[in-house]
Amino acid sequence: MTTPVWVPRKRRGAELFLTFLAVFIGIAAYASVGLGAEGTIPADTYKLGGALIVVAIATHLIVRRVAPYADPVLLPLVISLNGLGLAMIYRLDIGRQQIDPARAAFANSQLVWTAVGIAAFAGILIAVRDHRRLQTLTYTFGAAAIGLLILPLIPGVGQTINGARIWVVLFGFSFQPGEAAKVCLAIFFAGYLVVKRDALALAGRRIMGIDLPRGRDLGPILACWLISVGILVFQRDLGSSLLFFGLFVVMLYVSTERPGWIVVGGLLFGAGAYFGYAAFGHVRVRFDAWLDPFGDPDRNGQVINGLFGLAHGGILGQGLGQGSPQLTPYSFSDFIAASMGEELGLTGLMAILLIYGLIVERGLRIALTCRDAFGKLLAAGLAFSFALQVFVVVGGVTRLIPLTGLTTPFMAQGGSSVVMNWAIIGLLLRISDQTRRPAPEISTFDSNDETQVVKIS
Amino acid sequence: MSELTLTLIKLGFLAVLWLFVLSAVSVIRSDIFGTKAPSTPRPAKQKAPAKVGRTKARKPPRGNPTTLKIVDGPNAGQSVPLGDGPILLGRGTDAAIRLDDDYVSTRHARFATNGEQWFVEDLGSTNGTYLGSQRITTPIPIGLGIQVRLGKTIVELQK
Numbered sequence: 001m002t003t004p005v006w007v008p009r010k011r012r013g014a015e016l017f018l019t020f021l022a023v024f025i026g027i028a029a030y031a032s033v034g035l036g037a038e039g040t041i042p043a044d045t046y047k048l049g050g051a052l053i054v055v056a057i058a059t060h061l062i063v064r065r066v067a068p069y070a071d072p073v074l075l076p077l078v079i080s081l082n083g084l085g086l087a088m089i090y091r092l093d094i095g096r097q098q099i100d101p102a103r104a105a106f107a108n109s110q111l112v113w114t115a116v117g118i119a120a121f122a123g124i125l126i127a128v129r130d131h132r133r134l135q136t137l138t139y140t141f142g143a144a145a146i147g148l149l150i151l152p153l154i155p156g157v158g159q160t161i162n163g164a165r166i167w168v169v170l171f172g173f174s175f176q177p178g179e180a181a182k183v184c185l186a187i188f189f190a191g192y193l194v195v196k197r198d199a200l201a202l203a204g205r206r207i208m209g210i211d212l213p214r215g216r217d218l219g220p221i222l223a224c225w226l227i228s229v230g231i232l233v234f235q236r237d238l239g240s241s242l243l244f245f246g247l248f249v250v251m252l253y254v255s256t257e258r259p260g261w262i263v264v265g266g267l268l269f270g271a272g273a274y275f276g277y278a279a280f281g282h283v284r285v286r287f288d289a290w291l292d293p294f295g296d297p298d299r300n301g302q303v304i305n306g307l308f309g310l311a312h313g314g315i316l317g318q319g320l321g322q323g324s325p326q327l328t329p330y331s332f333s334d335f336i337a338a339s340m341g342e343e344l345g346l347t348g349l350m351a352i353l354l355i356y357g358l359i360v361e362r363g364l365r366i367a368l369t370c371r372d373a374f375g376k377l378l379a380a381g382l383a384f385s386f387a388l389q390v391f392v393v394v395g396g397v398t399r400l401i402p403l404t405g406l407t408t409p410f411m412a413q414g415g416s417s418v419v420m421n422w423a424i425i426g427l428l429l430r431i432s433d434q435t436r437r438p439a440p441e442i443s444t445f446d447s448n449d450e451t452q453v454v455k456i457s
Numbered sequence: 458m459s460e461l462t463l464t465l466i467k468l469g470f471l472a473v474l475w476l477f478v479l480s481a482v483s484v485i486r487s488d489i490f491g492t493k494a495p496s497t498p499r500p501a502k503q504k505a506p507a508k509v510g511r512t513k514a515r516k517p518p519r520g521n522p523t524t525l526k527i528v529d530g531p532n533a534g535q536s537v538p539l540g541d542g543p544i545l546l547g548r549g550t551d552a553a554i555r556l557d558d559d560y561v562s563t564r565h566a567r568f569a570t571n572g573e574q575w576f577v578e579d580l581g582s583t584n585g586t587y588l589g590s591q592r593i594t595t596p597i598p599i600g601l602g603i604q605v606r607l608g609k610t611i612v613e614l615q616k
Contacts (some may be wrong), residue, residue, distance in 0.1 A: 014484045021477045028473060032466050073481045080477060130594060132581050319467035344471065351474045358481055371578075371595050434594060 009436075011072035012064050018076035023049075023056045026083020029320060033091040036321025042090075048111075052083065055118055062122045066129075067433035074362050074432075077355050078410060078425050082114055082418070084352065085411030087320070088332070088339055095326030106332055106413045113415035117422030124426035131431050135374045138191030142224050145184035148177035149231045165235045178240045179407075179420040182385060183427070185228060186247060190377035192221055193255035197373075201256040221248075236282065239392060239406035245269065246388045251381045255373075290402035302329045306338035306397050317345025333412045334405055337397045353394065356409075360387040366432040375431045382424050522575060522601050522614035525568060530610030531557045539614070543569035546607060547580075560584050560608025568614075574598050575614055577605050584608050 027049040034042035042048075056079060063070055090107040097103055128134065134141070152158035152165050159167045159174065168175050193200070199217045225248050229241045249265030252258075276283040285299070293300040293307070305328035312323060325331045325339035332339070341349040363383025370376040389406050396403035407417040525544055526536040537544060537553045544553045549563035556565070562582035569576050578596040579586040586593050587606040599605065604613045 011484065018477070018481055018484065021473075021480065025470075025473060025477055028470055032470055035466060036463060073484050076477075077481060132594075135581055316471065317467065319463055320470065322463065322467075344474075347471050348474060351471070351478050354478050355481075358478070358485065361485070372581075374581075437595070 010068050012060075012068065015063070015072035015075060016060055018073060019056050019060055019079060022076040022080035022083065023052050025080050026052055026087060029084055029087035030090060032319070033087050033094070033321040036319050037091060037094045038321075055115070059118055059122065062125060063429065066125050067429050069436040069438075070429040070433040071362050071366065071436070074359060074425055074429060077359050077362075078422070081352070081355055081410040082117075084340070085336065085408075085413075086110055086114065088336055088343070088411065089413050091321055091343070092326050092332040092339060094321070095324065096332075099326060109415070110413050110418070113418045114422075116415070117419040120419050121422040121426040124423055125430055128427070128430050131375050131378065131427065131434060132372060134187050134378075135191045135194065138188055138195075141184040141191070142188035142220075145181040145188060146224065146227050146231075148181040148184065149228050151177045152235060153231070166237045166240070173415075176414070176416040178237060179416040181228065182240070182243065182247070183382075183420055183424060185224070185244060186251075186378060186381040186385060188224065189221065189248065189251045190374055190381055193251060193377055194373045196221075197255040200252075201258060233276075236280075237405070238276070238283065238286070239404035242392060242404060243385060243388055243406065245272070247381055247385045250384045251377060254367075254380045255377055286402045286404065290399060293399065302335065303399065303403060305329070306335050307399060309335075309338045309342035310398065313342040313345045313349075315346050317341070317343050317348055319343065333407060333414055334393070334403075335397055336408050336412045337394045340411070352411075353390075356386075356390045360384075360390075362432075363428055366428055366435060370431055370435045372434075375434065379428060379431050382428060386421075386424065520601065520616055522616060524615050525553075525612060526615045527554065527556075527610060527612050528604065530608070532610065536615070539568075539570070539575070541570065541572075543567050545580075546610075546612065547582075556607070556610050558608040558610045561610060565607050566605070569596070575600075582607070 027045065030048060031041045031045050034040055034045065059075060059079075063075060086107065089110050093105040093107050097105065151168050157168050157170065158165055159169050161167050161174075166176055166178050168177055196217050225244070228244050233241055245265070245268075249261060249269075253261040253265075277287055288295065289300040289303050293303045297304055309323065309325050309328055309331075312318060317323070320343050323339075323342040325335075325342045328335045328338060337349070337352075340352055344352075360383050363379055363386060367376050367380035367383060370379055386409060389409055392401065392404055393406045393408050393412075395401040396406075407414050409421045410418065522539055524536045524538055527533050532554060535554050545564060545567050546552055546554060546556060546561075547563050547565035548556055548558070548561050552564070562580070562584070564580045565582040566586045567578045567580055569578065575598070576596040577586065577588075577593065577599050579593050584607075588597060588599070588603070599614060601614050601616060604611050
């Protein structure tokens with residue numbers, strides 16, 4: 001055979017080393033926040049550090065046991081982002097309570113949500129032994145996505161916070177079901193497109209150089225997409241509708257290999273953006289804040305504060321705990337990228353963006369090496385939605401594009417976002433474990449046996 | 458806390474952050490440039506059958522396969538010539554051979570070639586595709602005379 005032999009390597013040792021480095025980054029950030037803001041290392045650093053180390057070792061052992069061939073760098077990258085985010089939220093708690101002691105502290109609840117997220121991550125790795133089993137639940141996930149999106153509109157359950165009706169309050173916990181709907185939709189799109197991609201790409205009429213598929217092939221996916229985007233527009237959640245739309249276009253493109261979909265998607269997006277600008281006042285406010293923030297400093301104070309913060313940070317930053325990122329509204333969630341930029345500077349923000357880039361690279365790499373079409377599409381969709389989310393939120397904060405409310409994955413304060421992003425990483429690790437696992441041994445067997453003991457792994 | 462100490466902590470933290478990013482990149486590097494083939498391909502694989510003590514039933518015949526034949530099961534004796542395209546097996550109408558086997562899924566497994574090697578891939582069937590006692594989860598290269606089991610049906614590549 002001339003084809004190069006694939007050597008399966010686990011690289012779990014490398015993962016352990018990187019995980020320890022990531023945990024160290026988290027603890028060091030927490031300690032230096034205390035040193036910078038209050039002059040002492042926070043009293044509970046040892047407690048927090050111990051908890052982080054225990055959690056890191058536990059996740060490492062779980063991965064070693066149930067997904068031994070999974071990608072070795074994804075987990076440490078995610079742990080480092082989560083640790084940095086926790087330290088920054090703690091820092092902003094200190095800063096905001098200096099302004100007004102009555103303001104809520106988020107660090108503890110974020111820590112609890114991180115623990116829930118890691119539990120979800122472990123649960124997915126243990127429960128989903130083969131990601132292709134998810135393919136049999138294609139339509140279940142499609143229905144679940146729509147159900148989750150409708151949930152906030154139900155009176156009594158849903159709640160409007162900051163002008164967007166995207167929250168569900170149950171038993172005192174508020175949750176954004178849109179985050180979970182994103183994962184469900186990705187699974188639905190992947191499962192549906194795998195079955196229908198040949199029909200979508202080949203059967204149909206060619207209009208203006210673009211092969212339009214038959215209505216019955218496109219129907220279900222278009223309906224699901226229209227419902228989800230429609231609900232989101234109705235709920236005034238612009239960021240998520242943009243994210244779902246991008247996810248939809250890219251998965252169509254990946255599955256059919258037709259660049260025409262990108263063109264169609266771009267045109268539809270342009271039309272949608274223009275319609276949004278013309279029809280909705282809150283879209284126009286965002287556009288104006290993007291094009292000319294200093295034209296109305298009172299209304300665009302948040303964007304302006306974020307820009308001032310980034311400028312204040314400069315190349316090397318003010319140092320953790322020594323800037324004043326707490327002056328920006330929502331500096332702990334939507335504007336956490338600007339807070340990071342102020343305290344860690346361009347150097348630190350670039351490192352963070354590179355970590356995001358590496359996570360996306362690993363996701364796309366998993367999609368490239370994955371041998372079954374469903375896993376390929378799912379990994380590509382999840383990685384792309386991650387990339388788009390980071391681009392939209394960081395681009396919005398740095399005034400590259402209009403600001404839309406999306407969470408910075410793993411860093412921003414917000415329980416649902418942290419939990420679902422950990423779940424996404426669990427799915428990606430599961431797919432990569434299947435992909436990198438060596439092929440089972442080939443042997444002949446006696447075919448005369450009517451029955452035989454079969455080991456199902 | 459003096460200004461100098463805080464600056465040193467700040468710079469040290471940024472250095473550790475970048476050290477982490479660069480070590481992650483160095484772990485990834487081997488993946489980006491592809492995995493290298495070892496000088497002795499898969500020693501573990503070759504040793505495994507001897508360790509179990511299983512005697513090989515027959516020498517694997519050499520040469521290129523030209524047909525896919527059903528050697529056991531309800532459709533035993535049927536065969537399909539191998540071309541360049543993939544061959545689909547299952548109970549559905551689009552399968553190359555329609556298998557009348559209740560334990561076979563509609564679209565059960567696919568045989569495909571890259572020009573020099575044939576592979577068998579399970580298409581998410583209910584009861585699975587087996588090589589020996591192993592349920593396959595990924596495309597597996599197969600040679601002449603290697604028996605693949607789908608439900609109660611056994612197929613193999615023949616000359």
